[in-house]
Amino acid sequence: MPSSVMSTTKATGGLAAPAAVSAVGLHKAYGDKTVLGGIDLHVPAGSVFALLGPNGAGKTTAVKVLSTLVTADAGDLHVGGHDLATDPQAARAAIGVTGQFSAVDGLITGEENMLLMADLHHLSKSEGKRAAAELLERFDLVDASKKPASTYSGGMKRRLDIAMTLVGRPRIIFLDEPTTGLDPRSRHNMWGIIRELVTDGVTVFLTTQYLEEADELADRIAVLNEGRIAAEGTAEELKRMIPGGHVRLRFTDPAAYQAAARDLREATRDDETLALQIPSDGSQRELRSILDWLDAAGIEADELTVHTPDLDDVFFALTGPSRLADQTQENVR
Numbered sequence: 001m002p003s004s005v006m007s008t009t010k011a012t013g014g015l016a017a018p019a020a021v022s023a024v025g026l027h028k029a030y031g032d033k034t035v036l037g038g039i040d041l042h043v044p045a046g047s048v049f050a051l052l053g054p055n056g057a058g059k060t061t062a063v064k065v066l067s068t069l070v071t072a073d074a075g076d077l078h079v080g081g082h083d084l085a086t087d088p089q090a091a092r093a094a095i096g097v098t099g100q101f102s103a104v105d106g107l108i109t110g111e112e113n114m115l116l117m118a119d120l121h122h123l124s125k126s127e128g129k130r131a132a133a134e135l136l137e138r139f140d141l142v143d144a145s146k147k148p149a150s151t152y153s154g155g156m157k158r159r160l161d162i163a164m165t166l167v168g169r170p171r172i173i174f175l176d177e178p179t180t181g182l183d184p185r186s187r188h189n190m191w192g193i194i195r196e197l198v199t200d201g202v203t204v205f206l207t208t209q210y211l212e213e214a215d216e217l218a219d220r221i222a223v224l225n226e227g228r229i230a231a232e233g234t235a236e237e238l239k240r241m242i243p244g245g246h247v248r249l250r251f252t253d254p255a256a257y258q259a260a261a262r263d264l265r266e267a268t269r270d271d272e273t274l275a276l277q278i279p280s281d282g283s284q285r286e287l288r289s290i291l292d293w294l295d296a297a298g299i300e301a302d303e304l305t306v307h308t309p310d311l312d313d314v315f316f317a318l319t320g321p322s323r324l325a326d327q328t329q330e331n332v333r
């Protein structure tokens, strides 16, 4: 199981920040199939929010509803401060959407796609040309700009899609599975692009099946399973929700190791590396009690590391078959 040395907690985006996207009781059914069973979402402005879930969980449906492409059956929904029920036009003006339902037209060139977008946003000819040139440059598409988009690689198409979205200068961007099908290099490029958007103050609402992606990018993550939010929090909070975390103490002095091992009965010993593994949720309270205990016993460990389960563990525990989910519920603190 991958481990991480304590210290990195991402910014939470600050819950006090005004919500760029908020949903209370979002419900959507197709016929008698409930796709979203009354979910709540809160995305602070300027943050990255990841909706994580397996195939068919309802991620795309959530994006379609929140980006006004599909209407909800129920729910109090606000995007960019606008009520989707009463003012969907204003919400639409604040957002950009890219993803599985890409806007890229393969028959025309990248540049023509950009200019078409500029037209749709009522930019003047010169403004449109300037915006297209700037964005094509920014997304490394200048060389390909005169070629039909159908000849672009998957990564180039996604970049063009985002570039087209940015023509309208949206403050909130929905990215539906932005890196699905991309090779590792293109995926990392896309992550860089997303981080850059956030630096510019844009709020990013992304859906993904990749835990690593949510872990890399998101301030907060909601795990969607069968139309319900199974868990919500920062990556670190989610990892702490499931068992498997521990604190590892490593010693160089065999006597100190033996003394600690004698007293810490719940610890698993590794006599070869002089390391003790203590089950722990990695919380500040538990770490303090371990440190206090070491101090009181006059024992000095040479290294203390906190190992938390990774998001894969969280994902499987929360989105697996019901039996597994029930078992996890019992373990959630």
Ligand SMILES: Nc1ncnc2c1ncn2[C@@H]1O[C@H](COP(=O)(O)OP(=O)(O)OP(=O)(O)O)[C@@H](O)[C@H]1O
Pocket: 030, 035, 053, 054, 055, 056, 057, 058, 059, 060, 061, 062, 209
């Ligand atoms: N227009 C529709 N009519 C009927 N059922 C639909 C429609 N759109 C989606 N669904 C159903 O809703 C469920 C959720 O679909 P959705 O596309 O939102 O899931 P997802 O989490 O985005 O999955 P994926 O990762 O595969 O894209 C699926 O069972 C799907 O078949």
